[in-house]
Amino acid sequence: MEDEFLEHRYNINRRHFLGKIGLGLGSAALSATLLPKLFDGIGGGEQEALAGVTHFAPKAKRIIMLFQNGAPSQLESFDYKPLLNKMYDQDLPESIRQGQRLTGMTSGQERFPLVGSIFDFKQHGQAGTWVSDLFPNIAKITDDICVIKSMHTDAINHDPALTFMQTGSQIGGRPGMGSWLSYGLGSENENLPAFCVLLSKGQGNGQGVYSKLWSNGFLDSMHQGVKFSASEDPVLYLNNPDGMSKDERRIMLDQLSLLNQMNYEKFGDPEIITKIKQYEMAYRMQTAVPELTDMSKEPDHIIKLYGSDCLTPGTYAANCLLARNLSESGVRFVQLYHQGWDQHANLVGDMPGQALDVDRASAALITDLKQRGLLNETLVIWGGEFGRTNYCQGTLSETNYGRDHHPKAYSIWMAGGGVKAGMSHGETDEFGYNIVKDPVSVHDLHATILHLMGLDHEKLTYKHLGRRFRLTDVEGEIVKDILA
Template sequence: MYNLEDEIHDQLSRRNFLGKTSVGLGALALASLLNPKSLLAAPSEGGALGKPQFPPKVKRIIYLFQSGAPSQLELFDYKPKLETMWGEDLPESVRKGQRLTGMTAGQSRFPLAASKFKFAQYGPGRMWISELLPYTTKVINELSFIRTMHTEAINHDPAVTFFQTGSQQAGRPSFGSWVSYGLGSDNQNLPAFVVLLSKGRNGDQPLYAKLWSNGFLPSIHQGVVFRSGPDPVYYLNNPPGIDKASRRRMLDYLAQMHQEQYKQVLDPEINNRMAQYEMAYRMQTSVPETLDISKEPNYIFDMYGPDSRKPGTFAANCLLARKLIEKDVKFVQLYHQGWDQHGNLPNDIQIQTRSVDQPSAALIMDLKQRGLLDDTLVIWGGEFGRTNYSQGKLSKDNYGRDHHPRCFTIWMAGAGVKKGLVYGETDEFGYNIAKDPVHVHDFQATVLHLMGVDHEKLTFKHQGRRYRLTDVHGKVVKPLLA
């Protein structure tokens, strides 16, 4: 079995090893503290672009991803036509033979279902918002809605993967990894890309690590999952019997071995690996401090809601997201599961909105009162929308909706986007786009633009081809920009 330590010792005599390391071990540790741009820290410092390609509007992103696909027809896209045609079949002239999932393709009828919930208009832009989102209405003037998002994927796993990586197939770098790779880190004691997970109800679509993977980018850019509980990052704490000084000596020795190995094979992943070890060492202090919410005043918990005191909830993670961006973490991704409502939608969506409405709005208000909304972008949305017809039996109090990639709604708030804007229009059935479509790649290109990055120039050569987040597509949606 290959053993790095044995190979290094074969290549170095004891005398040479001591001669080369008589000063190096202690100096290496000291250098990493006094000079954060030292060799081992370099991969996590400045990004591949060196600096933004043009003045950025956004320094940090909080992406509140609602996994499972919230129904735009229950939340944001009010369609009176569905009320007047309740129970009637969706006209074939509207569906136009478009692709359906296997869950409804066999239905003999496609009965139209209006939302059970009431809508009202808010703000100067007179935006329609459902009664399910009373807290969202309080920040309506900060929000910019895209009603005409559309995607090519019709099932959850490829659709979520598409939003996060720009490809429906696994293996590409995630959005946060591209940002970390291109722009680097602003805090050398925390990762540039942090992931937080929460669950609204059981039995929903699973999430996989490929969604925050670095793909073919250097491993230092992989998303780091922070979990609730005493060990927020796996294997971060020292094992029993190992104190901080012992861990420092071990890392110094390991660094020397890795550098000798690097001289032999010139593999940049060796330095990336050591940068990760060094980051983990610094995180032993920075992570507990950052995730400690015990000193937050009561009014903050009241703002985010009672769940904010419960680790691992969406509300608690929204509060942690604010604390992370206060520490200059560049990309914070929250995944909240539970939105896949093929049946019993009226009941289940009330559970979901109760868990996300107040903390989502509180996050906007909290960022604004701290001056952080001026250079932070908040994104809220899922992987696709839901159909205007019912999956299965239809009644006023119980119906479900299938997947619908043709049009759905997301919102953004904060730096660089116009406030109080509704962009795009869907048809009177809420089935097709009537005006101003926005593709997933357009959305990705626009977010990168807000960070001062030309999406066509943030590339990485892999297996003979230059890849980018937006693949070979995407255009910046300029009307969204402030």
């Protein structure tokens, strides 16, 4: 009898144990359904970004990026280094260079003679920001801008550095910054692309820009940048062909949409839906774009503000004016590229012309946004892909010199939406070679830009090929000091 009781108890315990185990396993199995990434390495469930939803209160709603393509010399623009003038033609000390890799263009040079800016520098504004005489108009707005003198990048040649700056990776194929913002924030004005690209070219030694820089990468192709043409007809083939009326076009698009819809139902390719959307947007652009590209209504003082070349399509000034119009109409990201800043040789001959191209219009854009009450919600970024060496490339003479690529320190400036105005951030050493205070990496810059737009750079992700991608990859610290 006793044994039977014992047996019974064992049984109860065993049942109890198995029951509990069952519960535990059951719960594990259930909760595992919430962890698709744990057991499912490939990851089927694609998380959709909530377009138009910010992670926190944005400081800026829109960005205009004035990209100076080819890398303008920081030593002739914003990073004043009088020591280089004093040490003219003396060799760059190895204690400063510290074995830094050089490009193939100067690594064979026998010596690295230092050369200071041939152009004078002066302090401007209440903040006493140093600006070279090449940029007299930017000098006038220094109290509205924040100069970062401690940018640094990983790449030493144009293509990887440019690609890095624009997409967060040195290798192409990732979405551009504008595409990320379009993905994260959506479009403000559905009559226009959220990401527009404007190109211009100076007379200086130029480097190419390629459409991979405004590619949507792995994001939906509706986030792709739309390049405007540098002609009187900025969006090519936007107008209806001769003999086709607006109504006919509408009917055609409706029918085309039906066909595409049928195709989508058959194949389920999301790109077909994108295509339908793009046709719709192009149709709306037919009305919206002419309003924005018509500069004939600009009052005389605005023309004078930007300079008369703002009426010549395809110039930097014209692109700045167009960028203002696009941004004012809610385009999330307007990307300008101005080519011709690659002064390996003949810096003294080339750089004044390049500066003349961009100085007046860049400053004008800030002034113009300000007088429209838009500067506090628009972030403007001005800068190139890396800096230039403090030593001369090629032959150094009293009247001319050149500078090679320098990734370890360069200057950019930002203005508007949420950025502290009238300040300089970061410092380089007396040789302008290494950063001695507050370095800002490209990832840091991206993190800060996203932060200003109300996005958490660690949360703005897109899953592709089994991993979540970010604009900032796995790095990036927000530069808090420059936040207003």
